Amino acid sequence: MRLLLVLITLLLSSLSTLAQSGKVDMDYYLPTDVTYNLNIPTPESVLGYTPGEWHVSHDKLSEYMRTLAAASDRMTIESRGTTFEGRPILLLTVTSPSNHANIENIRKEHVKLVEDGSASLSTSSMPIVVYQGMSIHGNEPSGANAGLIAAYYLAAAQGPKIDALLDNTIILFDPSFNPDGLQRFAYWANTNKSININADPQDREYDEVWPGGRTNHYWFDMNRDWLPVQLPESKARIKTFHNWYPNILTDHHEMGSNSSFFFQPGIQSRTHPLTPALNQELTKQIGNYHAAALDKIGSFYYTEESFDDFYYGKGSTFPDINGGIGILFEQGSSRGHAQETENGLLEFPFTIRNQFTAILSTLEAAQGMRKQLLDYQRDFFKNARGEKGSGAYAFGSEKDAGSAYHLAEVLKRHQIKVHEVAQDFSQDGANFKKGMSYIVPKNQRQSRLIKAMFEKRTTFQDSLFYDISAWSFPLSFGVDFTENASLSKAGNEIQDLKRKPTPAVGTSTYAYLMEWHDYYTPKALNTILNKGIRAKVGMQKFSVEGISYDYGTIMIPVQNQSLNKQELASFINEVAQDANVTIKAVSTGLTEGIDLGSNQFRALEPARVAMIVGEGINPYDAGEMWHLFDTRYNMRITKIDTKDLGRADLSRYTDIILPNLWGNAINKGNTDKIKQWVRSGGTLIGYKNVANWFERNKMLDIDFVKTKNPAKNVSFEQRRDFTGAQVIGGAIFEAKQDRSHPINFGYTGDKVSLFRNTTLFIKADSTSYKNPIQYTKSPLQAGYISKINLKAIPETRPFVHQSAGRGEVILFTDNTNFRAFWYGTNKLLMNAIFFGSEM
Numbered sequence: 001m002r003l004l005l006v007l008i009t010l011l012l013s014s015l016s017t018l019a020q021s022g023k024v025d026m027d028y029y030l031p032t033d034v035t036y037n038l039n040i041p042t043p044e045s046v047l048g049y050t051p052g053e054w055h056v057s058h059d060k061l062s063e064y065m066r067t068l069a070a071a072s073d074r075m076t077i078e079s080r081g082t083t084f085e086g087r088p089i090l091l092l093t094v095t096s097p098s099n100h101a102n103i104e105n106i107r108k109e110h111v112k113l114v115e116d117g118s119a120s121l122s123t124s125s126m127p128i129v130v131y132q133g134m135s136i137h138g139n140e141p142s143g144a145n146a147g148l149i150a151a152y153y154l155a156a157a158q159g160p161k162i163d164a165l166l167d168n169t170i171i172l173f174d175p176s177f178n179p180d181g182l183q184r185f186a187y188w189a190n191t192n193k194s195i196n197i198n199a200d201p202q203d204r205e206y207d208e209v210w211p212g213g214r215t216n217h218y219w220f221d222m223n224r225d226w227l228p229v230q231l232p233e234s235k236a237r238i239k240t241f242h243n244w245y246p247n248i249l250t251d252h253h254e255m256g257s258n259s260s261f262f263f264q265p266g267i268q269s270r271t272h273p274l275t276p277a278l279n280q281e282l283t284k285q286i287g288n289y290h291a292a293a294l295d296k297i298g299s300f301y302y303t304e305e306s307f308d309d310f311y312y313g314k315g316s317t318f319p320d321i322n323g324g325i326g327i328l329f330e331q332g333s334s335r336g337h338a339q340e341t342e343n344g345l346l347e348f349p350f351t352i353r354n355q356f357t358a359i360l361s362t363l364e365a366a367q368g369m370r371k372q373l374l375d376y377q378r379d380f381f382k383n384a385r386g387e388k389g390s391g392a393y394a395f396g397s398e399k400d401a402g403s404a405y406h407l408a409e410v411l412k413r414h415q416i417k418v419h420e421v422a423q424d425f426s427q428d429g430a431n432f433k434k435g436m437s438y439i440v441p442k443n444q445r446q447s448r449l450i451k452a453m454f455e456k457r458t459t460f461q462d463s464l465f466y467d468i469s470a471w472s473f474p475l476s477f478g479v480d481f482t483e484n485a486s487l488s489k490a491g492n493e494i495q496d497l498k499r500k501p502t503p504a505v506g507t508s509t510y511a512y513l514m515e516w517h518d519y520y521t522p523k524a525l526n527t528i529l530n531k532g533i534r535a536k537v538g539m540q541k542f543s544v545e546g547i548s549y550d551y552g553t554i555m556i557p558v559q560n561q562s563l564n565k566q567e568l569a570s571f572i573n574e575v576a577q578d579a580n581v582t583i584k585a586v587s588t589g590l591t592e593g594i595d596l597g598s599n600q601f602r603a604l605e606p607a608r609v610a611m612i613v614g615e616g617i618n619p620y621d622a623g624e625m626w627h628l629f630d631t632r633y634n635m636r637i638t639k640i641d642t643k644d645l646g647r648a649d650l651s652r653y654t655d656i657i658l659p660n661l662w663g664n665a666i667n668k669g670n671t672d673k674i675k676q677w678v679r680s681g682g683t684l685i686g687y688k689n690v691a692n693w694f695e696r697n698k699m700l701d702i703d704f705v706k707t708k709n710p711a712k713n714v715s716f717e718q719r720r721d722f723t724g725a726q727v728i729g730g731a732i733f734e735a736k737q738d739r740s741h742p743i744n745f746g747y748t749g750d751k752v753s754l755f756r757n758t759t760l761f762i763k764a765d766s767t768s769y770k771n772p773i774q775y776t777k778s779p780l781q782a783g784y785i786s787k788i789n790l791k792a793i794p795e796t797r798p799f800v801h802q803s804a805g806r807g808e809v810i811l812f813t814d815n816t817n818f819r820a821f822w823y824g825t826n827k828l829l830m831n832a833i834f835f836g837s838e839m
Contacts, residue, residue: 024052024349029149029356033161040156041067043148051148052349054193055141055186055337058087058179064148065090065175072155073097074166080236084217087179089236094154094173096166099127106170107244113374114245114323114381114445123374127167128366131246132359133174133237136223136253136315138181139213141189142331142348143252146355147175153360169366172246177315178215178222178233185213189336197337199345201257205336211619218630219623220820223251227313227453227471228821229413241322242415247373248286248325250362251315252355254333257341260300261354262307262330263290264316270308270462274452275320276383280309282325282376286365293361299354300343311467312452321452323380325373329358384448392419393454394427394485395474396437399550399748402519402580403823405499407477408438410821411453412497416446420491430480432489435500437480439490454483456732456782463784464721468730468757470783475732475753478824505576507569508558508585511596513544515582516552516746519823522830523633524579525554529606531571532562536601537745537835542593544586552745552835555601607833609635610650611657614642616665621687624817625657628826645670650677655833660688660815671697679805683836685829686811688758691800699809700802705761709788730757730818731783734776735798741772742835743799743810746827753781754798754825755818759789761796762813773799773828799828801839808836 026042029051044050046064056064069077069092079088099106110129112118132150134143151173154166176182185208192205211219216231225234241249255262265271265283287303294301307328309317316328331351338347366373396404408418419439425432440450453473460469474481505512514521516537528535538553561568569585576583589596609629613622622639629637637657640648642665650656650673658666666674675697678684686694694700714722733754737744744752752773764771774797780790800811810832816825 024050026050026149028349029353030153031360034157034159036156037158040071040152043152047148051145052352055189055348056145056148057186057190058176058183061144061148061175061182062088062090065092065151068151068155073100074155076100080240081232083180083232085180085183087183089179089233090175091240092151092173092175094166094171095127095169096163099167099170103170110170111245113378116385118378118382121378123371123378126374127170128248128370128373129170129172129244129246130363130366131172131174131241131244131249132362133177133250133315134252135182136177136251137214137221138178138183139185139208139335140254140333141182141185142254142333142351142355143329144176144182145348146252146352146359147173149352149356150359151175165363165367168370169363170244171363172240172244174237177237180217181213181215181222188213193337199338199340201339206339210613210615210617211623215619215623218627219619220627221620223315224313224467224819226315226318228819229410230820235413238413241318245322245377246319246324247377248327248362248366249315249319250327250329250359252358253328253330254335254351255330257333257335257339257346258343259330259332260302260343261294261332262328263287263301263303263358264307264309264326264328265304266307266309266328266466267304267462270310270464270466272310272312272317272320272452273461274448275309276380278376279320279325282369282373283327285369286325286327286362289361289365289368290358293357293364294354297353297357299357308466310465310469311471313471314467321449323377327362329355331355381445384445387447389442390487391442392485392487392490393440393442393450393481393483394421394432394437394489395440395479395481396421396432397479397748398431398433398436399515399517400478400519401436401500403477404436404438404479405497406519406823407473407479408494408497410473411440411450412494414446414449416450417441417444418494418497420494422489422491425489427485428482430482432480434491438494439485439487441487441490454481458780458782460784463725463786465729465784468783470730470732472732472782473821475781476755476818476822476824478753499580502577502580503582505569505573505583506585507565508587509565510558510587510589512556512558512572513549513584513586514554514556515550516554517550517748518581519826520579520633521554521581521746522635522827522834524575524581524583525604525834526607526633526635527575527578528556529604533568533571534561535604537604537838538594539600539602539742539838540594540740542591542595544588544591544596547584550748551739552742555596602838604834605654607635607655608653609655609657609833610638610640610653611659612642612645612666613639613659614665616642616662618660618662621659621815621817624815624820625659625829627820628817628829632826633830642666646673650674650682651680653682655683655685655836658684658686658690661690661693666693675699675804678807678809681806683808683810683832685832685836686809688760688813688815691760691762691811691813694809694811699804700800700811702800703763705763705792705796707759707761707788707792709786726759726786726789728757728759728785728789730755731785732756732781733779733793734781735773735779736776738769738772741769742838743772743801743828743831745831745835751776752825754814754816755822756798756814758813760813761792762798762800764795764797770801771797773797808839810836810839
């Protein structure tokens with residue numbers, strides 16, 4: 001035993017010595033079949049070190065890219081906006097000087113490939129367009145660090161080989177898909193680096209503090225936003241994509257440290273059916289170039305064994321529905337400077353070299369397959385035009401102009417043609433009002449993309465998904481929708497999308513009324529309450545002065561306010577204009593239904609909201625809510641870390657949100673503290689796995705539906721596929737609503753579409769009015785669910801409320817804020833915040 005310990009000590013010592021042995025230099029990375037221009041600045045000349053010695057921060061990465069662009073006539077650089085933290089979203093355009101002199105004409109000719117009349121274009125001498133993007137997950141940094149070397153190579157390499165590459169290729173080079181996350185991770189890795197690099201995986205360097213550097217500022221997974229396009233980084237890259245329509249787009253990632261290197265194609269049976277089979281064949285041909293390049297440097301790799309091309313919201317899949325080829329690269333991660341792995345010592349420079357090798361092999365494939373890929377792109381759109389069909393889609397909302405507008409906004413970002421509604425019409429049981437609805441013709445270039453965004457698919461070739469299996473935008477935005485509209489209903493094409501003007505609010509001597517339907521009414525109410533203005537919510541329907549008002553209408557009295565009549569009128573009008581919501585002045589309290597002086601109007605208090613975050617809390621779920629409050633509704637939300645919960649003064653808050661949690665994130669002492677806060681009058685709102693915490697700590701009386709699915713005739717080899725097929729990775733389900741219940745205020749129909757990625761099923765209460773949201777008997781609207789789960793979910797309830805002392809406990813089993821584009825259920829959370837005490 002003693003000898004074994006000595007041997008282990010010597011092994012670890014040798015690994016540590018190897019990790020710090022020798023200063024890495026550019027010769028480790030760069031090919032020797034070209035020469036290099038000595039006038040081009042090396043990374044070391046700007047950074048102060050060779051890539052791989054330290055993790056590059058985004059500010060130094062940006063500095064080097066700007067330096068290169070200034071020194072090389074092969075490169076131009078542009079900033080396409082800024083991140084939430086104010087970092088530039090950069091893009092290098094790399095090609096030959098002669099191409100740069102004609103770049104706009106080249107772009108226009110390339111884009112013609114996707115348009116009508118492309119058959120006459122010659123692709124024999126047309127440059128190919130390659131978009132290369134680095135490290136969309138900030139703590140997967142080998143891509144961004146390899147980008148330093150790739151950019152230098154493209155600027156400095158000399159010889160016939162590089163000349164041919166630049167003459168025949170337009171390279172759109174995105175040095176960091178996620179600037180904020182990259183900066184956060186680089187800080188962590190560098191501040192925890194030792195002079196004597198410690199490769200022990202248990203060292204602090206390899207265990208980031210929550211939430212880690214993977215995400216952007218609001219803790220979003222940026223690689224899920226290519227289709228929803230809700231974040232500034234995504235808006236910039238999607239604009240670039242549709243400006244050029246690249247033939248290849250690469251997306252450089254990292255995976256577990258014990259893995260080697262992955263490149264696509266992935267598991268082809270999991271490819272979305274709208275992706276042509278030829279796409280996967282071409283992907284495989286490109287993969288042969290990667291294999292040859294990695295073989296040359298002795299790096300191990302694999303392909304076609306994992307990952308998939310189903311969800312079009314990922315960088316490696318989004319090009320597939322746009323006539324291009326998306327390529328995912330996954331490098332086993334050192335997650336710092338060096339780690340011991342089952343494959344030996346994994347050093348950061350090695351991970352960088354593999355990514356750099358894949359960058360070059362992609363460009364080699366682009367050269368070798370240039371005409372083939374250009375022709376594929378042209379044929380993709382030609383075939384799509386042949387599938388377009390006739391008629392149009394229509395969507396909108398009679399009461400919620402905000403959600404309909406934002407769906408139109410997403411479509412416009414994808415260069416989809418959107419038209420006004422020429423005149424009011426009804427179709428498939430829905431009313432489409434002019435100014436509140438939109439028409440999308442089917443006979444347009446992006447017909448396949450539109451279909452992918454609007455479809456409600458429930459049958460699949462495979463039962464396993466790397467990401468979600470459904471994302472239907474009409475369902476996610478909660479709008480009325482038909483796919484059978486006549487083109488005769490279409491008005492002018494919308495060139496400059498704008499919100500419908502909000503009518504000015506008249507001056508009242510009595511009261512102001514705001515129905516709760518529009519998406520932005522919570523923003524308006526929050527502004528009103530924080531101004532110190534009294535407001536009440538109507539618990540029943542009523543009519544006054546010839547207008548009908550729904551459940552949840554907000555009433556602002558004129559009397560006994562801190563502002564006089566004229567000041568209040570001016571303020572209410574400002575609120576209406578800022579939030580784009582309609583507020584009406586009324587002159588009497590006598591109504592049909594509840595009068596304005598009725599006790600059925602309940603006084604509202606300003607919401608003071610906190611959210612528990614930190615270790616044990618899902619950062620995605622928490623970030624979605626932070627983003628919702630901060631960027632959509634202008635509401636402050638205090639983020640309390642789990643480690644600080646014991647000393648936090650909870651009496652400052654009316655509401656506390658507990659996002660999806662894992663394990664024992666909240667200890668007994670803090671649990672008791674929260675329970676006492678609830679009994680004293682607080683509203684506690686929990687999501688998803690919090691259901692188990694609520695039940696375990698006797699905060700809710702929950703009766704779960706138990707499912708059993710014994711593995712019969714399942715081999716050892718098939719066991720993971722079997723268990724994976726029982727997961728609801730992300731699907732959409734229909735629930736019925738009791739609109740008289742405050743949780744459903746603001747909804748106009750009796751059904752809502754919920755996004756679900758859990759297998760928590762809760763039995764309905766025997767008291768019917770305690771089930772204000774309940775899944776229908778046939779709830780599946782889109783996506784995959786196993787047979788056993790499909791049998792379990794009908795008529796269960798995704799919402800539970802119980803009073804506790806003077807407070808309330810509220811549970812949602814589903815994510816009402818998914819990825820910032822599930823507009824249709826954001827109001828459920830806002831209703832819990834503002835009306836929780838009335839439930």
